[in-house]
Amino acid sequence: MMTSEEIALTSREELNGQLKALLRRAYESGIDVEGGFECRNGADHPDWDVIITEVEKNEQSE
Template identity: 40%
Template sequence: MEDIDLDVTDDETFETVLGQLLHAAHENDVDVTGGWDVDGADGHPDWDVVVTVVERASDD
């Protein structure tokens, strides 16, 4: 996996980095579906992150 640039300064970069993380986890058979508690630590807030699979209609 390439090093991910964590200099997240806008929504577009956040979405890109998050997508890279999810893709890498999926490719390595990590089940990311479900709820994740993220400890903010160092003065940051705590987060509750929920990941779900989105089923989209095919373009057939």
């Protein structure tokens, strides 16, 4: 199984695609993905605070 460190991302679009896939897998597995998540990354990388909120679908949603 490939880990997130093994996936080379070269654009925001690729990042968005990977995030979308991760959130879909979590949702389909019954995980409540809405809320805040602290991403602590050790001394070599920045830490992030990620907030996920569900939005209303519009006619252009896939």
